[in-house]
Amino acid sequence: MKKLLASAILLGLAAPQAAMAAEEVNVYSYRQPFLVEPMFKEFTAETGIKVNVKFAKEGLAEKLQQEGEYSPADVLLTTDISRLVELADKKLVQSVDSKVIEQNVPAQFRDNEDEWFALTMRARNVYSSRDRVGKLPAEFDYKDLAKPEWKGKICTRSGKHPYNISLVSSMIAHYGEAETKTWLEGVKANLARKPQGNDRAQVKAVKEGLCDLAIGNSYYLGNMLNDESQKAWAESVYINFPGQQANGTHVNVSGMAMAKYAPNKANAQKLMEFLTGDKAQHMYAEVNYEYPVKEGVARSELVASWGDFKSDTLSLEKVAEYHTAAIKLMDEVKFDL
Incomplete structure (x- = not known):
């Protein structure tokens, strides 16, 4: 009986710890730390989900191919439409069914199969x-x-x-x-x-x-x-x-996709939705002078001074x-x- 009770206590303790450990999301990023880390901190403050990031300048697709189904990657951040399409063509991403993202990102700036989405325009x-x-x-x-x-x-x-x-x-x-x-x-x-x-x-x-x-x-x-x-x-x-x-x-874009074998799929979708929302879109505009893809989000004062086009x-x-x-x-x- 004592052994059973001890096991029950241990299991009771382990369950919350496992749940806490699961509250994370892993990002592979071509985007530089100064730009995305402030957004990740804000996301964690709002949701309690920890963001783990690996930064790279190249070789993202190759890394995902090598890791295969054991890849820890959840969300992929990259620049340029060609790199987004490369990930999709190599079957390294999965579609994301999100009404939030669909409302935030105009059709021109997302994949027809919902496999990638633009975050900013340049x-x-x-x-x-x-x-x-x-x-x-x-x-x-x-x-x-x-x-x-x-x-x-x-x-x-x-x-x-x-x-x-x-x-x-x-x-x-x-x-x-x-x-x-x-x-x-x-x-x-x-x-x-x-x-x-x-x-x-x-x-x-x-x-x-x-x-x-x-x-x-x-x-x-x-x-x-x-x-x-x-x-x-x-x-x-x-x-x-x-x-x-x-x-x-x-115009070209920076964008995002969900990794094919994302181990933290629910958290990944939450992060992706956050990045298309007003707060993150405004941060993109202010920090790196890019154009938000979400309509209604103001450009930075400097970018606005260049005029409409x-x-x-x-x-x-x-x-x-x-x-x-x-x-x-x-x-x-x-x-x-």
Whole structure:
């Protein structure tokens, strides 16, 4: 009887402990700690669910494949539509049936099968030198980057980078491969130097007089303006939103998905719903100068000062269909050489 009583007591103690241990969620993230950790702390404060995070710069899909069904990953955070689609194509994620997420994330910015969802938007802008060019005209379009008047005046990072591949993919979706290839050849002919560096390096090159136009994501301007070592670069350019009288400015996203073998599925869904809600969306906007995907959430004051713009309404799922074709065109025109 004493043994039975002792066993019952131990089981009674073990049950709450097991329940407490289960109150966690594991995140694999391409997003940097400074951006997501404040949100995770807020989520834990609201729900009591602990967030464990593994940060990486690359190799997320490979890691999940190696871990297989024993992977501890619950939620996957990544940048760029191509990386989200890669996870889905490799069957590394699962669909999430959530009315909350469905209401918070517009259809354009989520997968038809609910396997991935956008969290933030970033525009693919053209920056122009304040001194040598000024603000570009309202009718400026991405197509204009191939015009002879910009010969030797454009800087960009590698054409093979996901940000540029997504832009080219959208061009193929709108204009077809043949016309896009001709456009790419024109842009390559107008480059001031071999594609190199990151988006910030292109704005730095404008400041240094190496080029007059630079292609880059919108949030980098906010980051540079708030970095004393790079503020002068940002102040040397205007931000321009191409395509306002055509298809609109190309937008890409950061996003999330639930891992295929998520061991903490319920908690994972709670975190995903939180990240699409007002509080987290506002934090994204303030910390990294990105555009919230949830309608009605205010942009940061700095981002709002850049003005409104018409974004391309092409679904990102459609854009992703042309990523392979975009890479092929980059190779054919030898864009990075």
